[in-house]
Amino acid sequence: MSNAYTQLIHALKILPNVGNKTAQRMAHTLLHTNRDGAAQLSQAIENALKQIHNCQLCHDFCEGELCAICANPQRDASRLMIVQMPADIAAMEAARCHDGLYFVLMGQVNPSQEMDLRSIALEQLIARLSGSSVEEIIIATAHTAEGDATAYILAELFKNQHYKISRLARGMPLGSELEYVDAGTLAQAVYDRNLLK
Amino acid sequence: MSNAYTQLIHALKILPNVGNKTAQRMAHTLLHTNRDGAAQLSQAIENALKQIHNCQLCHDFCEGELCAICANPQRDASRLMIVQMPADIAAMEAARCHDGLYFVLMGQVNPSQEMDLRSIALEQLIARLSGSSVEEIIIATAHTAEGDATAYILAELFKNQHYKISRLARGMPLGSELEYVDAGTLAQAVYDRNLLK
Ligand SMILES: [Zn+2]
Ligand SMILES: [Zn+2]
Numbered sequence: 001m002s003n004a005y006t007q008l009i010h011a012l013k014i015l016p017n018v019g020n021k022t023a024q025r026m027a028h029t030l031l032h033t034n035r036d037g038a039a040q041l042s043q044a045i046e047n048a049l050k051q052i053h054n055c056q057l058c059h060d061f062c063e064g065e066l067c068a069i070c071a072n073p074q075r076d077a078s079r080l081m082i083v084q085m086p087a088d089i090a091a092m093e094a095a096r097c098h099d100g101l102y103f104v105l106m107g108q109v110n111p112s113q114e115m116d117l118r119s120i121a122l123e124q125l126i127a128r129l130s131g132s133s134v135e136e137i138i139i140a141t142a143h144t145a146e147g148d149a150t151a152y153i154l155a156e157l158f159k160n161q162h163y164k165i166s167r168l169a170r171g172m173p174l175g176s177e178l179e180y181v182d183a184g185t186l187a188q189a190v191y192d193r194n195l196l197k
Numbered sequence: 198m199s200n201a202y203t204q205l206i207h208a209l210k211i212l213p214n215v216g217n218k219t220a221q222r223m224a225h226t227l228l229h230t231n232r233d234g235a236a237q238l239s240q241a242i243e244n245a246l247k248q249i250h251n252c253q254l255c256h257d258f259c260e261g262e263l264c265a266i267c268a269n270p271q272r273d274a275s276r277l278m279i280v281q282m283p284a285d286i287a288a289m290e291a292a293r294c295h296d297g298l299y300f301v302l303m304g305q306v307n308p309s310q311e312m313d314l315r316s317i318a319l320e321q322l323i324a325r326l327s328g329s330s331v332e333e334i335i336i337a338t339a340h341t342a343e344g345d346a347t348a349y350i351l352a353e354l355f356k357n358q359h360y361k362i363s364r365l366a367r368g369m370p371l372g373s374e375l376e377y378v379d380a381g382t383l384a385q386a387v388y389d390r391n392l393l394k
Contacts, residue, residue: 004241004248005258011241014234015223024284026212030242031249031258032303037211038242044201044208045227045239051201052228061202061228087221106229 005031059124060086060104069093069102076100081138082125082154084108084147088140097187098138103128108141111149120150122157129163136164143168202228256321257283257301266290266299273297275332279322279351281305281344285337294384295335300325305338308346317347319354333361340365 005027012023030038054060055067062068069075069089079100083089089102105120139154141147151167158165202224209220227235251257252264259265266272266286276297280286286299302317336351338344348364355362 004245004260008241008245008249011234011238014226014231014238016219016226022213024282027245028282028303029211029213031245034211035246037208038246041208041211042239042242042246044205045235045242048201048205048224048228049232049235049239052205063201085221085225087218106225 054106054124057128058102058104059106059121059128060089060102074099077133078135079138080129080132080134080136081140083140084142084150091181091183092140095183095187100136100138101134105141105150108146109149109153111145115149115153117153120153122153126157134163136166139165139167141167251303251321254325255286255299255301256303256318256325257286257299271296274330276335277326277329277331277333278335278337280337281339281347288378288380289337292380292384297333297335298331302338302347305343306346306350308342312346312350314350317350319350323354331360333363336362336364338364 008027008030009020009023012018012026013020018026030041051063052061053063055062055070056065057070058067060067060069076099079098080103081092081098081100082103082105083092084105084107086104086106089104092098092102103121103125105122105125107119107121109115109117109120137154137158139151141150141154155165155167205224205227206217206220209215209223210217215223227238248260249258250260252259252267253262254267255264257264257266261268273296276295277300278289278295278297279300279302280289281302281304283301283303286301289295289299300318300322302319302322304316304318306312306314306317334351334355336348338347338351352362352364
């Protein structure tokens with residue numbers, strides 16, 4: 001097999017859940033079935049890397065310094081909802097039940113891997129809160145082992161601080177990611193949120 | 198969400214079995230977890246598109262005009278094994294039971310989609326055989342519905358021609374792709390191949 005092919009297979013394997021067999025199937029698509037799409041993908045990755053960074057406030061992916069939500073003066077800056085992933089914000093916005101701001105952890109704490117805190121944007125969260133007008137923090141992690149561990153870490157972090165802290169009610173189906181939950185259930189979970197301190 | 202992000206998600210969805218949710222997970226890896234790997238992937242796709250074409254004889258991916266197997270004068274040019282995918286050649290070579298040449302169809306015929314023949318490199322195969330010294334053709338498609346349909350199409354194509362035609366013995370486990378079969382079973386299937394005409 002050619003060198004460029006081996007390198008392509010190797011490069012594809014950085015994608016989540018992509019092993020040798022899947023990478024070969026992808027390479028077949030890229031090199032045979034859809035070479036135009038492949039050129040567009042290469043370009044899209046290059047563009048995205050160049051243009052997309054993290055919002056300076058919420059840490060979500062965005063092209064400018066601030067994302068549209070953080071830049072919106074209508075949002076209630078006293079309430080901050082902490083979510084795991086960018087897609088969670090879209091799901092929450094569709095539920096129209098939170099008019100505050102967000103912070104994206106870009107990950108979750110894995111309780112089976114010794115709670116490695118580097119998997120969430122903790123430093124950026126602390127910097128975000130420092131000197132801010134946030135009064136209430138809503139922890140909107142999923143009700144999974146990882147979401148529970150992440151919520152626990154956050155609750156510990158804020159234990160001796162002045163914030164009112166809550167977590168989404170268990171109205172959410174267990175074991176399910178936020179973005180798969182329907183808007184009504186999400187709204188219910190926000191209204192029923194439990195005060196942690 | 199940003200424009201570059203939307204375009205990245207869109208571009209990722211050309212990959213096999215990648216829907217919205219998987220594309221979002223991939224984008225997270227590319228933009229957050231492993232930006233270096235993402236830059237390498239973009240470059241690897243670009244390089245592969247530039248450097249990798251099809252071998253003029255066997256239609257396999259290769260960087261020059263001829264792949265290493267086709268360019269090897271030691272191989273028996275009178276026997277041609279027809280396989281579905283590039284990975285099948287690697288599996289067959291590891292079984293060390295075929296000293297002839299190969300032809301890669303780069304696909305298979307789907308019997309549930311009206312046997313669309315454009316999914317296999319039929320024209321290139323006909324051109325390959327025209328005026329060649331091939332005497333025997335071994336059809337090495339899988340024993341799946343698609344592999345059977347592909348073998349049927351090939352057998353029909355060669356019906357009134359002088360080639361000795363065989364297909365891999367059913368020693369291969371049913372429903373399994375060539376590259377998952379162990380070398381011993383593959384070798385047995387070649388030795389026991391059934392004469393189709
Ligand atoms: Zn923001
Ligand atoms: Zn070749």
